[in-house]
Amino acid sequence: MKPGQQTSVPSGQFQNVKEVEASAKAKMEKVIAGLQHEMTSMRTGRASVNLFDGITVEAYGSQMPINHVATLHVPEPTLITIQPYDVSQMGLIEKAIRSSDLGLNPSNDGKQIRVPIPTLTEERRKDMVKHLHHVAEEHRVRLRNVRRDSNEAIKKLVKDKLISEDEDRRGHEETQKLTDAYITKIDQLAKGKEKDILEVK
Structure with a gap:
């Protein structure tokens, strides 16, 4: 199950x-944490080691996150360097980055991998903002699903005579307030990320 998905x-x-x-x-x-996790791997014009959060490398017989097999650094705003713990993993790390959908072109000097972060084109920025809005909306839907489940649970408490009608009404009001507050959080996070994506360095 992806982070933030609800049952x-x-x-x-x-x-x-x-x-x-x-x-x-x-x-x-959990929904908010899931959104934050998904947003860290979205490219902006700045280099960030979080960019590789979603990429795994075939190492020692299993899929491992890049930061488990190498040290990552950002020596300058448009460059990420990757220092594998084991140089024999270098080709596999490069391959994993190349085959991701980040559109990056790593190279190595035999000791470390250098990943230049090219400036995003205006068209690419717009596509990413569109994707960001889609991801944010998916997480708003998850919040509304939590609200629906909570309201059903409250209705059941009334039906089972565990709470009064007043508590029933208050419970629905509080659930709505909670949902509104978390939707506002999603809006703020998406707005901040959109600013990052559109900011031309």
């Missing part, structure tokens, strides 16, 4: 509205 709340696990709210909040936090 439905099993009905009957809650005894009161507070438990429903606590569960919803924890799930919404």
Whole structure:
């Protein structure tokens, strides 16, 4: 399961509205964490070691993240250097970067890999912003799914006579407030990332 993806709340696990709210909040936090994780691997005009977060290398018989097989540095704003712990892994690391969808062209001098970060074209920036909006919307939908599951859990508490109608109403109001607050967080994160992508260095 990808970070931030949600499963439905099993009905009957809650005894009161507070438990429903606590569960919803924890799930919404995971949605935000999932979005942040996805956004770190989106390219901007600046070099960042987080760029390679989603890339794995075939090493020692298993797929491993690049930062588990090498040290990454950003010596200048448009360059990332990669120092493999084992130089025999150099070709595999290069291949993994080349075959990713980042559009980067690594080279090595026998000791380390140099990855120049080219300036993004205006068209590429616009495509990335479009992709960013799509990813942000997916995470808003996940938040709304958490809200739906929470509201269903609250309705069940009423049906099972575990809470009063007043608590039922308050529970729905609090769930909506929580959803609005987390949607605002998504909007702010997406806005910040969009600014990073569109900023021409």
